[in-house]
Amino acid sequence: MADEILTAAGITHKETRFLVPPQGTYAVWLKEETVRGADEKNLICVEDFTIELYAERVDPAAEASIEAELMTRAIQYDKSERIWLASEELFQTVYS
Numbered sequence: 001m002a003d004e005i006l007t008a009a010g011i012t013h014k015e016t017r018f019l020v021p022p023q024g025t026y027a028v029w030l031k032e033e034t035v036r037g038a039d040e041k042n043l044i045c046v047e048d049f050t051i052e053l054y055a056e057r058v059d060p061a062a063e064a065s066i067e068a069e070l071m072t073r074a075i076q077y078d079k080s081e082r083i084w085l086a087s088e089e090l091f092q093t094v095y096s
Helices: 002-009 060-072
Strands: 012-015 026-038 041-055 083-085 090-095
Touching (some): 002 012, 002 026, 041 060, 060 090
Antiparallel strands (some): 041 090, 083 090
């Protein structure tokens, strides 16, 4: 799902990490699954994913593209406060 969202948003992305991060704005996404059920049967699978958006400069267009795709799909999300990662010299915004 995260792959589809980021592709539709036009954001360069990869699951888990880039070995060599690309120039400009890009995203990394991570997936988590919870499987549960009752009566010794796992019938419920809940997928959660996190999108980490990285940018050399604040990129409101990229953020708006991701948010529009999440809204189009009616996916509830939390958006973190944008932070500056001094060690990477990048801004990070996290969607979960």
